[in-house]
Amino acid sequence: MTSTQTLDLPKHQVDNQVQKLYQQGNDRAFRGEHERAIAAYTQAIALAPNFVLAYCARGNSWLELRDYRQAQADYQLALKLSPAFAIADGGLARVYYQLGEYQAALVACSRAIQHDPENLEFFHSRALINKKIGDDAGILGDCKFILERQPNDISARWLNSRAHFQMGNYQLAIFNFNQYLNLRSDDFYAHYYRGICYERLGNLEQAAIDLDCAIALADNMAILYRRRGRIRQQLGDYTNAMADYDRAIEIEPQMAQAYANRADIYINRGDYPRALIQCNQAIRFDPQLVSAHYQRGVINTEVGNLHAALADYHRLVQIDPQDINAYIQRSWIYFRHGEYPAVMSDCERVRALDRNSVPGNYLLGVVQSLSGFKQEAIFSFTKVIEIKPSFICALYHRGLLHHDLKNEAKATDDFHLAQATQAQIIDCLAKRDETGLYAEGLALYHMGHPDTAKVILHQAALVAQKLKNTVFYRQIFFTIEALGME
Structure with missing residues (x-):
């Protein structure tokens, strides 16, 4: 029809x-x-x-x-x-x-x-x-409406859990992942994400348990081994962490982050040659991998290859022009090369991104002081002290500047406050760089303790020499010589 x-x-x-x-x-x-x-x-x-x-x-x-x-x-x-x-x-x-x-x-x-x-x-x-x-708040609103009417809606429960996770609401995410796993206990992704929540809340033992569960459900997922390796590493179990990174790479040979994680362990062991190999592999597979460039920069700095380290920090700034840590690391290398104008430029960039950056303000103050800009240096060190009153290096430096400007009362106040703070800090010497040791040594000399000053200034020279800070080493050496402390 x-x-x-x-x-x-x-x-x-x-x-x-x-x-x-x-x-x-x-x-x-x-x-x-x-x-x-x-x-x-x-x-x-x-x-x-x-x-x-x-x-x-x-x-x-x-x-x-x-x-x-x-x-x-x-x-x-x-x-x-x-x-x-x-x-x-x-x-x-x-x-x-x-x-x-x-x-x-x-x-x-x-x-x-x-x-x-x-x-x-x-x-x-x-x-x-x-x-x-990427509207996680919108997801939560829609899932709330669904779950109030159908509490066992598995899809809504999953979306709700992930949205809380993305927003950093880890306790709420755990609650929802628990509900989800009651409905579907064989989902390895739920154990994986819940494990990350526990990790970020500092409950590493529970995080490891969840990653164990995830791997038992899906033993061929490289990301699960890499994440468990990271948790084990934080727990101090470096042997099993390395085994997990090895397994992740076995499953996915081009997983750049796993090579960077292996580099972490080698750096921790002081095995810089192997760490460097791992960083190079990571960067080969992912030229944009920030952590690997940082690690390689740190390694090259430790072994004294500052030009190579500088290249990594240049690359980091190219990858992300807002990366404060890259500017800070680069500025220290410029400092150790004696390139003070470049140091000032990077530190000013850091302060433009974060006016309360302690390392940015501190190193700027050091270079301003060495370059003769005493009032500007006092301002920079004062900013550091306002942010972090226990930063004794800034106190010593500011005291020296007050001394140079003939303001002995302020100089004495800074020196005494630095010493009082220092007395409360355990193993203070080991945590200080050449700039802090230099300032302390000079302060002690001006306070009438030449013998102790001599020890500290020589320590500053040794640190500067170790870090191949030739320009600053000469500054310390001339100071030692001028004060008759050869």
């Missing part, structure tokens, strides 16, 4: 035929026969051009066949016929989602919710869209 012959039938018979074709389409779609379903829906639409449900159903089948533009056309036709038809907006949201047009998807989905505010499927769709655009 042709569509023309059908239209000659009484209306109720036409309606019956339309319903029959529509149901036929639904049955075929249910069986996954979407091309045949589309044919049935198309016949129904030919008989009833205003049949909104048929347009939506055909749109659903086009969606399943990944013909997103055809699906979009059908949903838009349905909305033209019935602007408040929530199902059409919901379908349109799914089309935009698949096309990566997430803002358009969000608008369509929110419109669907507006017209049908009790449809949980729409809230779930919007949560997925919000996940794509």
